[in-house]
Structures are given as structure tokens and as C-alpha cells.
Amino acid sequence: MSILYNENSKMISVAQPDEATEIFAINVAQINKLSKSIIAESNPNFTPKPNDNTTAMIQKMFQTGITKMKEQKLNDALKSISLAIEMATRNRSPYEAFALQLQELQFMLKHKIDLELVLGKPMDALQDLEMLMGTGLATPDVFIRLTDALLKLGQFNEATAVCERGLSLSPNETKLKALILQCNRLLAEYNGDI
Template structure:
């Protein structure tokens, strides 16, 4: 039987099947976000207050980058990203949210690469690829990160895919030669 807890505002179901549980968790998540919504006339438009906060943090990050304060810049931008994940309601326009995240991630990737944090950069680059950003600069950076991580087979696979989408890219061609050479060395 379905029960409703008036305090937490959550629904629960005894002996729920897998599909029912999924449904319930979706409803509960929306409910929790609704409860936290202060504006009674909310719309899918991204909340202005959140946007301002995120933008401010991001701009701080950019400033610090200009000043070559890379670790601090990384922190600021990461915080901005965290905000964009936490402070946005599930019903806010996804397209806007995604663009926001992707834009910030691109900056974070470069900051990570500059500081030699290759595994972190790789994660962000994979996120960008998974969410539809398949431009050459993503492949260039990912190949570079993989080479630095000594994953030469994976690097070769990446730059070959990059070249398939942009066959005349000079940088990718150079990276392909490098990853092939390093792979041959790796194999004695």
C-alpha cells in the first residue's frame, strides 16, 4: 500500500517492483525540488539567482587563470560546476544547462592539462564526448592526455576517430604519428 509521509513529503510503497520503485524515486525527487522552490510561479527558465552565482564563480576562475593562479582557478571553476549541478531544478531547460556545463568544462580541461592532472582532464573530456561535443579540439586534448598517461593504444584509437571526423587536421595527424611511434616503442 502507498504511504505518504507528511513531514518529509515523500511517498513509499511496500513490496514495490523494480519499475514501481523507479517511478516512486522520480516522483519523490520532483517533490523534494518543488518543496525547495520558493518562487510560486516557477518556469523552465533557468533560475536567475543561480545563473548569477555560477557566472560569478566562473568569472573568478577566469581571472585567476589570467593571473596564472591555476590551482585556485581550478577550484573556482569546479565550484561553479558543482553549483550548476546542485542549484538547478530538474525541470529547468536542459539545453541551457548542458551548454553551461560544457562551456565550463572546456575551461576546466585546459586547467587540468596545464597542471598535469591528466586523469581529471580525461574524465571531463569523456563527458564532453558523451554529451555530443565531438569537435576536433576535444579529440586533440583527449589524445594528448592519453599519451601522457602512457595509454598509447587508446590514444591511437582516439586520434583515428578524430581524424575520421576531420581528416585534414594537422595537429591530429601529428598526434597520430606520435602515438604510433610510442606504441611501437611500447611493444619493443
């Protein structure tokens, strides 16, 4: 496979696209996205740290959501936090330091998931939990949220398995111990054993 370089646009492309593997094509697209972002940067002394203006907008939107949550305006809070997460994932330049963004995203996702569970949207919470776990976060509070979502969806076997997985990582977590008892009771009731 050969790569072509366009001197005018500063982008690369695959010489024979029909021979390129999907992974190779994705890598080329990512390199081009990064190149466009760096070329568009007007500050000659830019650093890979997150943009202060973008960070301020994301934090302001998130704080608006927290304020709405304290005022018991849960649907508005969910909208604000969802928008902050969307801004955090889409409005950042690809060259910005990702480690800081990842912590910010995990923190906001936890709040969004809590709101979704309170508002009775366990399927949405389950999707966000999948994203949260995809970021590599495997803490007891994530397993608690996941078990709660599965219980609300009536998936007692899956909830039990998730709870056991959480307990294997953190055997002294009291909330997980209580949830495993609840899972077993609900599963027994569902099977008609009680």
C-alpha cells in the first residue's frame, strides 16, 4: 500500500483505496483530522494542554446542570450535563492532552447516569455506563450504577453477574453486598422460589 501526499492541503490519502484495509483507512483519516486541527491553529506557541476557553464553556454548562439538579429541575439538569459531555467530546482539538479530558468526561458521565437512573431512564443509563466502562473506569460506584440500571430493566441474572464482578474487585464494598442480596431476592421472586 502506498500513501499520497497533497502539498496544497497537507493531507495524505491511500493511493489505491480498494486495497486498503479498514484499519489503515481509519488511521489515514485520523492523521488527516489531526493535521487539519494543527494547521488551523493560529497560535504559533500552542501546547497540547486543553484549551482554556473550551474548558470554561464545558465547566459552565456542567455547573448549570448541577445547579438545576439542586433546584430539583432534573430534566433541565440532564440536558445541561448532556450538552457539556457533548461539548467535551466534540469541541476539543485532537491534539489536546487527553488524560485531563478523560477524567472530566468520566466525572460528568457519572452525574448524567445518576440523573438518568433517577428519572427512570435505565436504558439511557446503560448506554452511558457502557461508554464509561469503555474509558477504563472499573470502580465500585460504576458497578453499583450498572447493577441498579439492570435491576430497573428487570435483568436480574445480568445484575447479579455485574454485582459479583464488582465484589471480586472490591470485596468490602457494602453497597455491592446489599445489592447482591437484593439481586438474589428479586431473582428468587421472579423464579417463584419465594
